[in-house]
Amino acid sequence: MPKLNENYLKLKDSYLFAEIAHRTAIYTKEHPDKPLIRLGIGDVTRPLGSSILKALHEGVEEMADTATFKGYGPEQGYTETRDAVAAYYKSKGVDVDSDDIFISDGAKSDTGNVTELFAHNNVILIPDPVYPVYVDSNIMCGNQVTYIKGDAENEFLPMPDERQHADIIYICSPNNPTGACYNKEQLKVWVDYALKNEAVILFDAAYEAFISDPELPGSIYAVEGARRCAIEFCSLSKTAGFTGTRCGYTVVPKELVFTASDGQSMSLHAMWNRRQSTKYNGTSYIVQHAAAQVFSSEGIRECRENLEYYKANARLMADTLSELGIRFFGGVHSPYIWFECPDGMDSWECFDYLLEEIQVVGTPGAGFGENGKNYFRLTSFGTYENTQEAMKRFKRLLGK
Numbered sequence: 006m007p008k009l010n011e012n013y014l015k016l017k018d019s020y021l022f023a024e025i026a027h028r029t030a031i032y033t034k035e036h037p038d039k040p041l042i043r044l045g046i047g048d049v050t051r052p053l054g055s056s057i058l059k060a061l062h063e064g065v066e067e068m069a070d071t072a073t074f075k076g077y078g079p080e081q082g083y084t085e086t087r088d089a090v091a092a093y094y095k096s097k098g099v100d101v102d103s104d105d106i107f108i109s110d111g112a113k114s115d116t117g118n119v120t121e122l123f124a125h126n127n128v129i130l131i132p133d134p135v136y137p138v139y140v141d142s143n144i145m146c147g148n149q150v151t152y153i154k155g156d157a158e159n160e161f162l163p164m165p166d167e168r169q170h171a172d173i174i175y176i177c178s179p180n181n182p183t184g185a186c187y188n189k190e191q192l193k194v195w196v197d198y199a200l201k202n203e204a205v206i207l208f209d210a211a212y213e214a215f216i217s218d219p220e221l222p223g224s225i226y227a228v229e230g231a232r233r234c235a236i237e238f239c240s241l242s243k244t245a246g247f248t249g250t251r252c253g254y255t256v257v258p259k260e261l262v263f264t265a266s267d268g269q270s271m272s273l274h275a276m277w278n279r280r281q282s283t284k285y286n287g288t289s290y291i292v293q294h295a296a297a298q299v300f301s302s303e304g305i306r307e308c309r310e311n312l313e314y315y316k317a318n319a320r321l322m323a324d325t326l327s328e329l330g331i332r333f334f335g336g337v338h339s340p341y342i343w344f345e346c347p348d349g350m351d352s353w354e355c356f357d358y359l360l361e362e363i364q365v366v367g368t369p370g371a372g373f374g375e376n377g378k379n380y381f382r383l384t385s386f387g388t389y390e391n392t393q394e395a396m397k398r399f400k401r402l403l404g405k
């Protein structure tokens with residue numbers, strides 16, 4: 006009999022969004038006459054931009070011709086795509102070597118897989134609330150997690166406690182689920198803390214494209230010293246509507262070199278490269294060709310148009326909650342609205358209440374950590390019509 010990875014016993018039965026899908030499916034089965042408005046998982050609804058779609062088609066056509074056909078690609082990603090990402094960073098005033106960029110199938114896999122680079126006795130700081138993949142993937146490999154509290158008092162932007170040592174620090178900014186976004190000075194405090202502790206920051210920038218204020222950093226590398234302490238993950242899921250197409254990128258600077266127990270130098274870049282070339286055959290050429298187009302001026306314009314559409318949804322939700330006197334966070338530099346559950350409900354009660362009463366599906370804050378237990382997340386990725394209808398129902402239900 007195989008000995009199993011019993012760390013899985015320590016996980017909740019199902020992944021947050023699988024649980025929501027499960028509960029929603031039961032409701033739909035029992036109430037087929039009551040159509041739902043889904044504002045739960047952050048899944049996009051706008052189609053791909055037309056030049057991006059054209060690039061996808063071009064990629065397919067190249068596969069049809071012996072002269073342009075592609076087999077296995079480089080595990081790190083095609084040069085065209087890596088260069089396009091590096092140029093995008095440059096356009097934001099951030100220097101990232103094309104060589105330090107690894108193209109992937111999205112930030113979810115990479116933020117989960119990165120645990121493989123580290124031993125199991127590290128002090129790992131993870132904000133609470135936050136994207137549940139960080140905690141779950143650490144539990145899966147038997148790691149202990151130290152939570153750092155985000156709450157209304159610190160505007161969901163926890164800062165380091167200088168008395169606490171750390172080896173690995175997760176930061177998600179703009180934050181999923183709260184929408185809170187660190188400014189440059191705050192990120193500098195984290196970078197200095199990481200350098201002092203010889204820690205690594207795992208920085209998830211999946212929502213950087215939603216940042217509306219050019220003064221706010223969309224990359225940790227906008228901060229001096231970050232190349233010596235941070236890995237950055239990003240995704241085209243939300244930026245370019247690639248939740249179904251799948252593409253992301255991870256930056257592992259070559260400066261990230263640490264000392265092994267026997268005194269040898271170990272480079273995280275070399276380790277990640279070794280991991281990827283062993284376990285990953287790369288994102289498909291077709292998708293990478295389209296991903297490169299995302300970062301062209303035309304692609305960026307098309308993506309911006311979609312982002313503006315979602316931001317209008319976020320504004321509509323924010324206005325409605327303000328009108329209803331419900332305290333909320335986010336919705337400005339982020340597609341998510343994070344609100345306090347009304348009438349002292351906890352977040353799963355609020356989930357059931359909204360589902361039963363107005364057939365609106367959202368995400369209970371408890372799924373993002375203990376500190377989310379009295380909050381609820383709505384996504385702005387729905388259609389405008391559905392968002393409008395959902396807000397009408399909110400007013401009907403919660404208006405005094």
Ligand code: MLT
Nearest residue numbers: 045046047048113181242
């Ligand atoms: C979310 O709803 O939090 C995200 O869509 C999940 C993800 O990006 O994997």
